[in-house]
Amino acid sequence: xxxxxxxxxxDISDGTEASIAYLKLMEGKLPQVEAGRLRxxxxxxxxxxxRGMVELLARLxxx
Numbered sequence: 001x002x003x004x005x006x007x008x009x010x011d012i013s014d015g016t017e018a019s020i021a022y023l024k025l026m027e028g029k030l031p032q033v034e035a036g037r038l039r040x041x042x043x044x045x046x047x048x049x050x051r052g053m054v055e056l057l058a059r060l061x062x063x
Contacts, residue, residue: 002055007048011041018045 007013012021021038024030030038 001059002052005048005052005055007045010045010048011037012045018042 012018021042025035025038025042
């Protein structure tokens with residue numbers, strides 16, 4: 001319902017990957033550089049997810 005929205009070019013591209021990344025961060029055992037990379041990848045993924053939900057709501061409101 002939201003043409004043009006894709007996760008394909010993101011480091012984290014689906015909910016399962018996001019969950020695994022979050023759990024790794026919460027364990028607190030990752031090197032600082034890797035933890036920073038995962039945090040940024042999660043922010044990007046979650047931002048895309050939020051934009052997708054906003055766009056989906058807009059499409060549904062048009063119906």
